[in-house]
Amino acid sequence: MFFTYLRRELRRRRKAALVVASGLALGIALVIIVTSVSSGMSKAQDKVLESLYGLGTDMTVTKAAAAQGAGGTQRPRFEFDAKEDEDATQSTDRVMVQGFQTLASSTVGKVGEQAGVADAVGGLSLTVMKVDGQFKRGEFKQDESAGQGGPGGGQGGGGQPQGEVQGGGASFDVNSFTVYGTDVTQQDLGPLTSSQITKGRTFKATETDAEVAVVDSAYAKEKELAVGRTVTVSGTEYTVVGVSTADSGDAAANVYIPLKQAQTVADSKDKVTTVYVKAAGSQQIDTVKAAIQKNIPGTTVTTSADLADTVSGSLSTASDLAAGVGKWLSAAVLVAAFLVAGLLTSSAVSRRVREFGTLKALGWKSGRVTRQVIGEALVNGLMGGVLGIAAGLAGAYVVTAISPTLTAQLGSTGGGTGGGPMGGGGGRQTASRTLDIALTAPVSLSTVLGAVALAVAGGLIAGAFGGWRASRLRPADALRRVA
Template sequence: MFGIYLKRELGRRKKAALVIALGLALGIALVITVNSVSAGMTQAQDKVLKSLYGLGTDMTVTKARTAPTSGSSGGPNFKFDAKSSSSSTQSSDRVQTQGGQALKSTLVTKVAAQKGVESAVGALSLNVTKVDGSFTQGKAQSSSGSNSGGGGQGQPGGGTSTGQPQVQGGGANFNVNSYSVAGVDVAHQGLGPLASMKITSGKTFTSAQTSTKAAVVSKSYAKEKKYKVGSTFKISGTKFTVIGIATPDSSESDTDVFIPLKLAQTLGDAKNQVTTIYVKATDSKQISTVKKEITSNISGTTVTTSADLASTVSGSLSTASSLATSVGKWLSIAVLVAAFLVAALLTSSAVSRRVREFGTLKALGWPSRNVTRQVVGESMVNGLFGGALGIALGVGAAYVVTAISPKLTAQVGSTTGGGGGMGGGPGGGGPGQQASQNTLEIALTAPVSLTTIALAVGLAVTGGLIAGAMGGWRASRMRPADALRSVS
């Protein structure tokens, strides 16, 4: 009886049911779209942070670089020999630690022993500036002229005098190549600068290659230098062989070359030193607690978490994320509340137009609970239909966003203390500027999770219950006499 009556009444009021369902559908679709875009923003930010941090890294430990002492210069300097040949090719490498002040390698073990730390790995960041080219000696030439007078000393009767010799030609032509090198702990590559890279050609290091003169280079740097697996190059006179080419999991890599940590320490004159300690916590929910633990027990260090890095992300990604988080969510809530109210008011209005119907049913013996159940049942069907339509619209909108994949830029400022830039060398700034301001490009997606679908179903049921509750409450208050008064 209930089902038959429900179906008949919904069939009679198709337009009203459709309006209620559409109102709920729009609100639910907006909620799904905003939640999906917000999830895409979170994924995009995670990609940015992974490109800086490495997979599995929860925080880093560094130390701010101290100010240079009076009379000293932190910039690169190059020394070339003076040779007598007319054209001499010369080359010189300047290897400097990059980023913050170097830390003792023993601190890695100390950090790993802190409460809440699962593992810790040290890495050394270097900046290599290579200058090569040639000097060309000039040639001394004397200028000559004639004397028209009575002749100079030793030149009776006039003649030719020789002026001061002048150097003509000569000069120097040098190329400057600057690139970044990371010394990685080959025994623990799952944590650290190489963790966010994927080997696309060749292979990575083995745990036994602590002193092997092998290198993994980034894909962009390999393309620039035309390196392939098996190619060789020198760093400060040490010959390395390329064993692998790596591509970052997202965006671009800030590191060009990866070599074993022990060799990097030798090249950078930083024996038993690291510039960054990568830390993985045992519980991702306790990162802030672990940060306080490390900061309090290891003085003079700076602990940077993903939350700290996220605060440095700017650009269109940050702007869009803020809009999706604040404006978008509040807008979806406002639209959803409006949809619920419209559905409730339309249901209540429909009940007021069915006074004769419900009054007659009560006169025939229907209790108030049956009338209320009837109204709530109709509202629930409208809500579920609106929910299904809203899910379809929301998923469709999310699919469109993913298909278009709009590009967002993220500018990430460095949180480490001091850059290891070129400091006044040719080109100015160099890698030091890259470390302080990195611009990455991320494609936005809008993934729809099962949680979002479940939320939409819950909202549909809630909307139906709210509308049915208001309409049912009004229907239950009707008396049979109301039906008689409405008969003309």
Template sequence: MFGIYLKRELSRRKKAALVIALGLALGIALVITVNSVSAGMQQAQDKVLTSLYGLGTDMTVTKAQAAPTDNASGRPNFEFDAGSDSDETQSSDRVMTSGGQALKASLVGTVAKQAGVANAVGALSLNVTKVDGSFTQGTAESSTSGSGSQQGGPGGGQATGQPRVQGGGANFDVNSYSVAGVDVSDQDLGPLATSKITTGKTFTTAQTNSKVAVVSASYAKENELTTAKTITISDTKYDIIGIATPDSSESTTDVYLPLKQAQTLADSADEVTTIYVTATDSKQIDTVKATIQKNISGTTVTTSADLADTVSGSLSTASNLATSVGKWLSVAVLIAAFLVAALLTSSAVSRRVREFGTLKALGWPSRKVTRQVVGESIVNGLIGGALGIAIGLGAAYAVTAISPTLTAELGSTGGAGGGGRMGGGGPGRQATASTMDIALSAPVSLTTIALAAGLAIAGGLIAGAMGGWRASRMRPADALRSVQ
């Protein structure tokens, strides 16, 4: 009886049912569209962070670089012998730590013991500046004039002016590249974790202090390096055993060495510049960050959320709009859609006074009348939900098909050394202005569709509750008064 009556009433009031369903559909479609675009923004932001920062861990621990003293400028100093008559090539390397102030290697164990930390690994970020070239010694020559005067000797010539140096000079080439010291005992976390070995092999646990190196694919291509060659840093030769290709589009490290070898090069025994940290629970990263900063003073903890704050440009603007304006707009439209559905349902009930009054006169209790109105409203809500999901999916597909291009500009987080990088070279490398174009997509998840279905049912229940309450208050006498 309930189903037959429900079907007949919906068929008889198609226009009213359609208006209510469309109102709910528009609100639900807007919610789906905003959620899908927000998800696309998040994916785009993750892609930017992965490509330009090489995220490979939950957070990093560093210490801000101390200001140089009066006797130390912090700049590399090169000294060459210019007294030789030969054109012999001279070369000098200067190895300096980057990524902030050095930390004691023992601090890695301290960080690992903090609550919520699953693992911690230390790394040393270096910057190598290589200057090579030669000096060419010039020759001193004096000029003479051949005047007719006999002054100055029987030859009649007279020396004039000062001797001049002809030729000579210097020709030097400057090359700078980054080096990362890797803890070979745990390579799943740290600078090399975001790269995969495409040629050769990676370090073994037995190569803790071996003179071996892994170079990035871009650096190997630029310098024509292969696994059969060696690389020399500060007069020390390292056998290239592997070439690493980063998972992201940009490598922040050129050369990887065992941590002890990197410490030896930089004269930084038992020191690291970056501690890579993974949390036991990805939802507790902020809590772990606060714990580390509280228990280990003077350190800077950088998370992916901190890096996300450095993203600017149209991507950041669109993300802010989708997060704030878009969500509030969708909430406002959804509330309006619920209110309109409730008012239309209540208005429809008012026009059915004779019907409900007669049903009560025939013995229908108020709860049965209320159930009938709520049932009709829920069906309207489900129809509106189906339409809203279809419209929302269409809008999301249109955004993905058009793929508007957004620009992301990344800068420094202001952390250790001003770099703020995670993964690759650690936070030590100076984050110069990086710009990236991202095509926006609008993926729709099953969670979003489930949310839309829930909202549709909720809208039907709200509208049905208001209409059912009004229908339950009607009396048989109201039906008689409505008869003309």
């Protein structure tokens, strides 16, 4: 009887049911779209951070920035020999630790001993500046018209030839690239994990001090490097065993070599610039950070959340809009849809006074009338849920298909980033980096289940409005309206 009456009433009031369902569908669709876009923003930011941070890395430990006036920044110095052959090309390079701040390698072990640390690995970030060129000697040209007739036969009164040096000078090219020394025995942590080996292979665990290298694909293309060829760092030739491609954005370094080799060429034995840390769980990140800062003085700990605060540009702006305005707007529309559905249901009950009064006169209890109204409202809510989910999925698909490009600009945290892979420099400020990220709008199962819950809630709220009104009707109200 319940379902028969329910089906008949919904069929008879199709337009009213469609209006209620459409209102709920609008609110639910907006919630799905905003939620999916926010999820896409979060994933985009994660890609930006991974390009610097390394997959699985929760935080980095670098040396704390030195106080003002506590030692000037080292400047690169280049020295050239005086050669008789003016056409000889001269070349020299300088390997510099990024940020000029290092930690003892023993710091890696100390960090790994802290409670809540699952893994820790050290790395050394370097910048190599290579200068190539040649000097050209100038030519002295005498001024024949000067000093004619004077003593010395064309020389000035001081006995020196009159004239000037013309031509000569120097022409040098400066080539700068970055090198990252990686611990080949622990390659599942650190910035190299944010790249994929696309040609050749990665390092072997036994190549701790081997003269081998992995180069970034963009740098390999620029310098025409390939697997089997060599790249020179401070006079040492490294055989390229693999080519890597960054998953997103720029690579952490142009060239990757074993950590011991990096320490050797940089004259930084048993030194690292960065310790990459993986916490045992995401809930322990703040606790681990506090423990490291307390137990290992003279260090700066930077988490992914700290780095995320430095992300600006259209990605940050859009993320703030989605998280703020978008969520508030969707919540407001959803509340309005619920209220409209409830008011429409209550209004429909008012127009059915004669019907419900007659049913009560025939023996229907108030609870049965209320259940009937709630049942109709619940079906309207489920219909709105289906329409809303369909519209929300369509909207998310359109966003993903268009894939608008957002720009993420990464600035300095002021103490943890030093020009290199997420803090590779140890306390120096670094220049901003700009990355382009394609936005997607993934819809998760939890979002769909949430939409279903909203549809049911909308139906129940609307039914509660109408049911309360219907429960207050008396049979006498129906008799008054009988002509």
